[in-house]
Amino acid sequence: QQPVQSPQAVILREGEDAVINCSSSKALYSVHWYRQKHGEAPVFLMILLKGGEQKGHEKISASFNEKKQQSSLYLTASQLSYSGTYFCGTGGADSWGKLQFGAGTQVVVTP
Amino acid sequence: EAGVAQSPRYKIIEKRQSVAFWCNPISGHATLYWYQQILGQGPKLLIQFQNNGVVDDSQLPKDRFSAERLKGVDSTLKIQPAKLEDSAVYLCASSPSSGPYNEQFFGPGTRLTVL
Numbered sequence: 001q002q003p004v005q006s007p008q009a010v011i012l013r014e015g016e017d018a019v020i021n022c023s024s025s026k027a028l029y030s031v032h033w034y035r036q037k038h039g040e041a042p043v044f045l046m047i048l049l050k051g052g053e054q055k056g057h058e059k060i061s062a063s064f065n066e067k068k069q070q071s072s073l074y075l076t077a078s079q080l081s082y083s084g085t086y087f088c089g090t091g092g093a094d095s096w097g098k099l100q101f102g103a104g105t106q107v108v109v110t111p
Numbered sequence: 112e113a114g115v116a117q118s119p120r121y122k123i124i125e126k127r128q129s130v131a132f133w134c135n136p137i138s139g140h141a142t143l144y145w146y147q148q149i150l151g152q153g154p155k156l157l158i159q160f161q162n163n164g165v166v167d168d169s170q171l172p173k174d175r176f177s178a179e180r181l182k183g184v185d186s187t188l189k190i191q192p193a194k195l196e197d198s199a200v201y202l203c204a205s206s207p208s209s210g211p212y213n214e215q216f217f218g219p220g221t222r223l224t225v226l
Contacts, residue, residue, distance in 0.1 A: 030211035041202065041217035042154065051213060087153045096166050097142060097209040101153030
């Protein structure tokens with residue numbers, strides 16, 4: 001089951017904050033976040049696991065709500081370089097690393 | 112460290128023709144993934160290899176798609192015959208091993224247009 005991302009798109013001015021949500025109807029074990037710029041490959045941002053483990057880039061923050069089966073990615077003090085499409089990928093405990101990706105959230109940061 | 116390499120970067124073919132894509136993962140990465148990304152959508156997993164064995168190919172249209180990873184390194188994905196709906200970007204990704212705590216490193220992708 002594909003996770004649902006919201007919002008579909010967001011426009012920010014430099015310095016503003018935004019939150020991107022990723023919800024699943026299935027029990028979550030892991031959530032991966034990637035950013036893809038137009039015409040480029042997705043780039044890893046963060047992994048969050050059930051139980052609290054996480055790894056990723058220092059300037060990126062995210063949360064994992066087990067009860068809601070939801071993860072949120074926080075874009076704080078946005079920069080022009082934050083523009084792109086953000087995808088969450090969700091996996092179960094037995095998924096061998098297999099991810100189901102959401103449809104993406106397009107983020108545009110303007111000067 | 113060299114990233115994931117893919118070729119060709121672009122391919123245009125007519126429907127019913129065949130096409131093949133090549134992927135060279137990051138050295139030492141045991142797990143290799145092939146994804147199909149249709150415009151405006153997230154990547155959809157087609158097949159996952161662990162070394163040279165298939166871990167998951169549940170979403171691979173096996174009547175027309177095939178993939179192999181000989182010697183557990185390079186991989187090829189083939190479509191035969193292609194359909195219009197196969198137009199997409201085909202992404203290859205690799206990770207050090209399988210499991211939920213390993214990030215995936217993506218290649219630049221091959222953009223396929225089927226006319």
